[in-house]
Amino acid sequence: MKATLERNQSLVLIVDDEAFSRKELRLALEQEGYQVAEAKNGTEAINVFHQLHPDLVLIDALMPHLDGFECCHKLLSLDSNKYIPVLMITALKDQQSIDHAFKAGAADYLIKHIYWPILRQQVRCSIEQSQLQQKLVADNQQLQRLVNVDALTQVANRRRFEEYLLVEWKRQGREQQPISLILCDVDYFKSYNDTYGHLLGDRCLYKIAQAILNVVKRPADLVTRYGGEEFAVILPHTNLEGAAYLAEKICFAVRALAIPHQNSQVSSHVTLSAGLATVIPQSGSNFEEIIAIADKALYQAKAAGRDRFLQNNLLERQSSRNN
Incomplete structure (x- = not known):
């Protein structure tokens, strides 16, 4: 995988140990104009995430070694990443798994097999909400800076x-x-x-x-x-x-x-x-x-x-x- 990508469109990271599932999601997302990166396990996902800083992550819950729940928690553990939406995709339907996913920081929980028209809207809305939230945080930080900094000398007031x-x-x-x-x-x-x-x-x-x-x-x-x-x-x-x-x-x-x-x-x-x-x-x-x-x-x-x-x-x- 290339170390950098052109960022003209939003970048989605797909994390799944099944190659067919990754391919299916990639084709659907690319048809909608998204750039796509892939990872076949949780460890690789963490490396790709920190390298490329995607706008959204689609992650399978059931993966060997580092499952989707723990991977999600690790991805969002840093403050700089906490506004990146992670959508958990799994065949698990039990209440405990759903609770586990949201406790790990997942923005949503999707049951396989996915109905693409719904996922399409979820991806779009999640990215838009994340970008809006990040802009709001940046604006608040800038406002706080203006309140606390002397305009002439650029040191604290x-x-x-x-x-x-x-x-x-x-x-x-x-x-x-x-x-x-x-x-x-x-x-x-x-x-x-x-x-x-x-x-x-x-x-x-x-x-x-x-x-x-x-x-x-x-x-x-x-x-x-x-x-x-x-x-x-x-x-x-x-x-x-x-x-x-x-x-x-x-x-x-x-x-x-x-x-x-x-x-x-x-x-x-x-x-x-x-x-x-x-x-x-x-x-x-x-x-x-x-x-x-x-x-x-x-x-x-x-x-x-x-x-x-x-x-x-x-x-x-x-x-x-x-x-």
Whole structure:
């Protein structure tokens, strides 16, 4: 079988250990304009399924080694496959087999010998419903992305920042693990906008956001646009040393962009000031606590001359209070 197929029409995978049954279904489906792939057992079906990603599967329930029930379950076990309809075809008519099929994830249960005009409609409707469902999921994911992503910088927005910080604050509190927060502010950005215009100002913010993303790479970490020319980085399960290392790299990465800023009072290029805080959340505490601490460190970094980061460590204060 070829590794790839032209996908101008929907692709149906036929799984049956009987060659005659496969041939009969293939001819009927090809006459309706479907592309068809075949597998003669459950193991082969799984390989073909992951290789070709069919739009629908017709599978015989009774096959040696890996029967249709177990094969169906394995095919649909991944989230990416769960919307692909599987139609179970069998001579079994008992209630237990029917229940077993639907429990395995089958979209429908067809009794041999099949009346083609009915199967034709079932195949068509199943594929159309699956495609509609997948489009709905994709649209919802895109909508969720639009809700949570800052349109200009393409990093998470303030809404997502607050949602995620709340979740991670509670999680680290339960596990009694540190969470760190880095607040960043572009130095003299108002002056940059006044000098170069808002179009270049927007491009500048986008480049800075992408530079921060290139530094902060763990899946659990979140880079956000906090507001205006401010960015925030949430670092779950990260101690002060780890956060300080990233803050230094972020400041360096922005310098390395070498974006000209002739009216900056600290450099001939755009720079960043950052404040960071590390906290182990305590019972009854609020995530606004870490924001206030990081914001104070950011203020101190600006007061100290900008183009740098400073840190406040609440862990030391928590330890001294506990002692």
